[in-house]
Amino acid sequence: MTDQGTVWLTQEAYDKLQAELEDLKGPKRQEIIEKIAAARDEGDLKENSGYHAAKDDQGKQEARIRQLEDMLRKAEVGETPPNDGIVEPGMVVTARIDGGDEEKFLLGARENLSEGDTLDVYSPQTALGSAINGKSKGDTVSYTAPTGKEFSVEIVDAEPYKA
DSSP states (O other): OOOTTOEEEEHHHHHHHHHHHHHIIIIIHHHHHHHHHHHHTTSOSTTOHHHHHHHHHHHHHHHHHHHHHHHHHHEEEEOOOOSSSBOOTTEEEEEEETTOSEEEEEESOGGGSOTTOOOEEEOTTSHHHHHHTTOBTTOEEEEEOTTSOEEEEEEEEEEEOOO
């Protein structure tokens, strides 16, 4: 079970995010600084679209740096869970919610997905994630959504995510 705010990551996802952070804080930050300096040298800053674009890029990059630092600080790095049918972070869960169609999703963090994977992701801290975490294939549990509506969830399958 993970604490509130904890982000479950595989070692591979953690390393990828760490490398992205180092790149953003090093070479990418320097590139933005150089773009801003070059645009500033062009003159009047009020009408300098290159300067304003570079400043916008800088703001987005610094926000991403803060997001990555926060995520890595809260990360719980774990191995891919065993294929034992028990729902836990890192598992692809197939569930039937309120007797509807089967839905497939990853219990964990979006950062664990391979590029281009469109699988839905639910955090273990969500109402659904908390309700199913630790349950087994075949179990039916209920949870209350943030809207106050009660849902039942039948766990049809749970298997480790494979990138």
